[in-house]
Amino acid sequence: MxxxxxxxxxxxxxxxxxxxxxxxxxxxxxxxxxxxxxxxxxxxxxxxxxxxxxxxxxxxxVANIYDRLGAWLYAFRAFSEHPLTGLGPDRIKQYIKKAQEAGDDLRVMDVPATWHPHNTIIAQLAENGLLVVVPLCLxxxxxxxxxxxxxxxxxxxxxxxxxxxxxxxxxxxxxxxxxxxxxxxxxxxxxxxxxxxxxxxxxxxxxxxxxxxxxxRPRHVVLKELAAPAHQTGSTKSAGVRPAFLNPLLVRAEGHQPEPALSPRDRSSR
Known part of the structure; x- marks a missing residue:
């Protein structure tokens, strides 16, 4: 069970x-x-x-499928009537029941609709409208x-x-x-x-x-790695791989080590 x-x-x-x-x-x-x-x-x-x-x-x-599809019809109709705010929390059951009692019987393959759409998103559209469903999807x-x-x-x-x-x-x-x-x-x-x-x-x-x-990281090292060819940085734009200096795992895996900062004397010699 x-x-x-x-x-x-x-x-x-x-x-x-x-x-x-x-x-x-x-x-x-x-x-x-x-x-x-x-x-x-x-x-x-x-x-x-x-x-x-x-x-x-x-x-x-298959009747279990058709009766839920019938409830979907009620839910979508309720959503079209109140697209922003919906019917209200936990109101779709009463909406379907009252419609069936009034003779407004929506059916799929001649199977009466069940009392709930059995789908969270569709039920939320009918009961709470776009004001709740859109933030949930976001x-x-x-x-x-x-x-x-x-x-x-x-x-x-x-x-x-x-x-x-x-x-x-x-x-x-x-x-x-x-x-x-x-x-x-x-x-x-x-x-x-x-x-x-x-x-x-x-x-x-x-x-x-x-x-x-x-x-x-020293600024000149970052600029050098950005300007270096793809095969030197261990990444290619076509492959969609991030540059090595932006991915710590790739740096350690490929053995890249940060270059030490250069002193003014070393810079002048270059």
């Missing part, structure tokens, strides 16, 4: 843990291999799977940018792992909301905001360390 009830939760966790493997070539190969083996196992045991109660009652029951976009910054400014492999696991956790929390009414689970969403805050704080720390490290 709990396996079926919380299928979108463990599905989100599985998807979140899988996403982190897509950021490297070896990880993508592992992901494709495991996915291929998984689908091969499903194909071999397909006959047994189709006889299970989960498949017959949920997976193959926050998610900002979070993705912060994760990219954590990976780009990483000073150790632990910083990279932090960003990847943050993506996995956020996806595991947010994914159930795309297939269920997970936005009503307050504790789950509060955890997502905590993850966002931790990533933002970590990104601020990495930016501060990068600024300090860049400020400590």
């Amino acid at each position: 709990y396996f079926t009830m919380f299928r979108n939760v463990w599905g989100g966790c599985l998807g979140g843990c899988s996403i982190r493997y897509l950021f490297s070539r070896r990880g993508r190969a592992t992901f494709l291999l495991v996915t291929t083996l998984l689908f091969a196992g499903i194909a071999v045991n397909w006959g047994s799977i189709t006889r299970t109660a989960l498949y017959q009652g949920r997976i193959s029951n 926050m998610i976009w900002y979070f993705i940018g912060e994760v990219r910054a954590c990976i780009r400014l990483a000073r150790s492999p632990a910083d990279v792992e932090f960003g990847l696991y943050a993506v996995a956790v956020a996806f595991a929390i947010l994914a159930p909301g795309l297939t269920d009414r997970a936005y009503e689970w307050a504790k789950l969403n509060n955890l997502m905001y905590v993850v966002f805050a931790l990533v933002a704080a970590h990104g601020v720390k990495l930016r501060k360390l990068a600024r300090l490290e860049l400020a400590e």
Whole structure:
């Protein structure tokens, strides 16, 4: 029972843990291999799977899809009536119920609509409008940018792992909301905001360390590395790799060492 009830939760966790493997070539190969083996196992045991109660009652029951699509029609109509503020928090259920009682029955494939769209974004559009959905989407976009910054400014492999696991956790929390009414689970969403805050704080720390490290380098060394050809700095614009002096990991990996500051006598000799 709990396996079926919380299928979108463990599905989100599985998807979140899988996403982190897509950021490297070896990880993508592992992901494709495991996915291929998984689908091969499903194909071999397909006959047994189709006889299970989960498949017959949920997976193959298309009425569960049509009734949610009917609720989507109500939600989009409510959004068109109140695009900015929406109906109000937790009002979509009453909206659908009153419309059906009044004879305004929107159906898909002649299946009555269920009482909730079972989709966080669509439900938020209907209940809270653009005033809430737009900031929520901007926050998610900002979070993705912060994760990219954590990976780009990483000073150790632990910083990279932090960003990847943050993506996995956020996806595991947010994914159930795309297939269920997970936005009503307050504790789950509060955890997502905590993850966002931790990533933002970590990104601020990495930016501060990068600024300090860049400020400590002699100005003539920075200008020399900027003017040097791509093969000397260990980066190419076509490959999209950042210059070595801006990436501490690349500096240590390739053995680049900061040049010492020149004295006035050395400068005059040059």
